[in-house]
Amino acid sequence: MTALADAGWLNPLIGLLQGVQLGLLRLLAWLGLAGSSHGQPAWPWPLRLSGENLLIDLGQARRLALTLLVLSLVVLLLLGALVWRRRRWLLLGSVPLLLVLAPWPQAEVVLVPAYPTSFHRSPTGFSAASIAQGRALYAQHCVGCHGADGRGQGPLAAAQAVWPPNLAGPLLWRRADGDLLWHVLHGTKDRHGATTMPAFDRLADAEAWALIDFMKAQGAGQSLRATGVWSQPIGLPEVIVRCEGREPRPLSTWRGQRLRIVAAGSAAALPEDPRVVTVQLRPAASAAQPHVADCVADSPAAWEAFALIAGTDQLGGTQLLADRDGWLRARSAPGKAGWSEDDLLCRTAAGPGSAQDDPPPADGLGALIARMDAEPVRFLKGGFVH
Ligand code: HEC
Known part of the structure; x- marks a missing residue:
């Protein structure tokens, strides 16, 4: 988090990217052009701009920020060319130059695979009741692989193709809530399309959100036990x-x-x-x-x-x-x-x-x-x- 605090421009940049994408999704939903998935408007594309990667890769974030500045300049130049006829060709001519010179970031860092639920917001408010519901569901469905403490040492863990992750680490924080929702309900696959975690598609949406609440609360407690601090911020549960x-x-x-x-x-x-x-x-x-x-x-x-x-x-x-x-x-x-x-x-x-x-x-x-x-x-x- 040290780098984060140094980069005061990163928060606004990620906020901007997120805001633009959310705004676009809302506009599509309002126009009736977005479908629905698990109770909220569905993100229609297989990719999205990734805030979480920018957090980790400050160099790429800087490139993206500069590129966005260049792109706004390009828009200004184009507008200028519309009104300022005498200099039109000069202005238009500088556009390709700027586009070539812009420090474009790597697409695979800035763009990540998206799911229809990637931009979903949890409707639970992180309530104590939801955490309690999640706790019961976790004991019923998840303990076998993820372990009672969420550290991935359940009795079935060793038999999995991929070892279940430590849910007390930063993972739950790095993922968008909507991506977690998708992974719980639809399972996860490796690069070759083989299932790594089974789907729990018989859970209701509210149950999957409750599981996410429980995993976050439990992850906070486990982090405190193991390291003496809440290594990821945790909010007050609603009571x-x-x-x-x-x-x-x-x-x-x-x-x-x-x-x-x-x-x-x-x-x-x-x-x-x-x-x-x-x-x-x-x-x-x-x-x-x-x-x-x-x-x-x-x-x-x-x-x-x-x-x-x-x-x-x-x-x-x-x-x-x-x-x-x-x-x-x-x-x-x-x-x-x-x-x-x-x-x-x-x-x-x-x-x-x-x-x-x-x-x-x-x-x-x-x-x-x-x-x-x-x-x-x-x-x-x-x-x-x-
Ligand atoms: C059969 C074993 C198994 C069961 C049961 C299981 N998981 Fe998993 N889970 C895994 C494995 C293996 C991974 C790692 C998948 C990967 O990285 O490709 C995983 C990954 C995850 C992740 C991280 C997903 C991400 O975004 O990277 C979450 C969250 C999760 N499981 C939650 C749950 C919940 C909630 C349940 C119960 C409803 C559950 N799991 C039940 C094996 C299991």
Whole structure:
């Protein structure tokens, strides 16, 4: 991710490519020219521009950016030739020259095979209920090859032509969600067309999306267990929160504010803190722990989803911090008194010291928040700007 942060132009470039392709698809759908696939408009071509490859290959991304600049210049020249008659031939003559001189990127890096679902968006909202549904389906259909922890060590793994990948690695992040959907429902093939993973075409679309939610949540927890950090950013799962005397509301409605999730279990009373919105997580509505916050989420699915993401069976007493964009950023282990910068588990490239000009924060939480705010998650997934 280091290179990413250095290349401030990459995010807008990928955003632009994605936006143009999505816009085109929407236009086709609006004109009635795009078919439908798994409930959303189908991408009609076998190729698409790839954001994910540009992320990895900065050199090609630079070439593409320059080529796009040259192409816009060409458009300007053509327009100029329309209105400026005297210089028309000069302007027209420079067009082929520019086209030859443009640093065209390699087609096989910029263009990748696409599926009808490549641009599909998950309709689940990454809800705890969807993660729970995915968990049950995963145990039923996928464990044999992918293993209980998703690392690809299931009992059937060795018998496959290709070893199942580690789902806790960056793979799920590199792929567009729509491509994952296609792979789960239609299976995967190798270069010669031989099946490497069987199709699960009897699953409903919602079930396949739920599986993707579960795999992401589980991958986050596994990454935390193995490396001590969330190596890929993970968002807050959507859960319903009840605040004293008010209508229940989804967790995502606090987007724009920092959230502190406190899993019930530590007896210590938790003072409210104006810098964060505190939500207590309880394993069930009837759980006997004292209320430590005005707002409570107490569905078993919510508890399980957070436990999965935190990579622990012993969630009680754990605290998690999410930034204003809804990314989970830090964890404080049960029993720990305060926060420190070491609790930051989802880090971006800018190292410490990026907020050097600011006055030093008064406490650990302050330092953590300063770091979180100074280093927003600018990660791109499959070309989608988050
Ligand atoms: C019979 C063994 C087997 C089963 C069962 C299986 N998989 Fe796979 N899966 C594989 C193999 C092998 C690969 C690697 C395929 C490749 O790289 O060509 C794979 C790849 C994947 C990938 C990565 C696809 C990509 O985009 O590269 C995902 C996601 C996945 N499986 C999800 C699932 C889910 C969800 C289930 C259950 C519904 C499941 N798998 C069941 C063997 C299996």
